[in-house]
Amino acid sequence: MNDIIELDARRLLCPMPVIRLQDCLAKQPGGARVRITCTDPGTMNDIPTWCRINGHLVLDNEQPQHEYIFLVQKAADGN
Numbered sequence: 001m002n003d004i005i006e007l008d009a010r011r012l013l014c015p016m017p018v019i020r021l022q023d024c025l026a027k028q029p030g031g032a033r034v035r036i037t038c039t040d041p042g043t044m045n046d047i048p049t050w051c052r053i054n055g056h057l058v059l060d061n062e063q064p065q066h067e068y069i070f071l072v073q074k075a076a077d078g079n
Contacts, residue, residue, distance in 0.1 A: 007036040010067070014042045018050050021072065025056065030076045033059070038068045047072070 007024050009017035017038045024034055036047070047070050048058050055075040062069045 003033075004071070005032065005034045007034050009036050009038045009040075009043075011039055013040050014046060017043050018046050021047065022050070022054075025072070025074045028074055030074055032074045034072050034074070036070050036072065038070075039066060041068065043068045043070070 005024065005028065007020060009020050012020065017036065017040055021034065021036050024036075025032065028034070038047075044061075044063075047068075048061075050056075051058050051072055055077070057073040057075075058070055059073050060071040
């Protein structure tokens with residue numbers, strides 16, 4: 001699977017970016033990749049923590065101009 005799903009979580013505050021990511025990943029098969037763009041600085045801790053707890057991988061993260069962008073891969077077993 002090479003397609004990356006784009007998820008816009010700009011202007012959303014905790015816990016909404018994580019909830020949007022959770023809802024998006026729930027609809028995807030194991031191994032799917034989602035790029036989520038956020039503006040809440042709390043996501044720098046929240047998203048990696050949520051991914052670790054749920055077995056997903058943060059493949060990359062960037063911080064261009066007040067945005068926080070994460071590339072997340074859903075756990076292969078589909079959790």
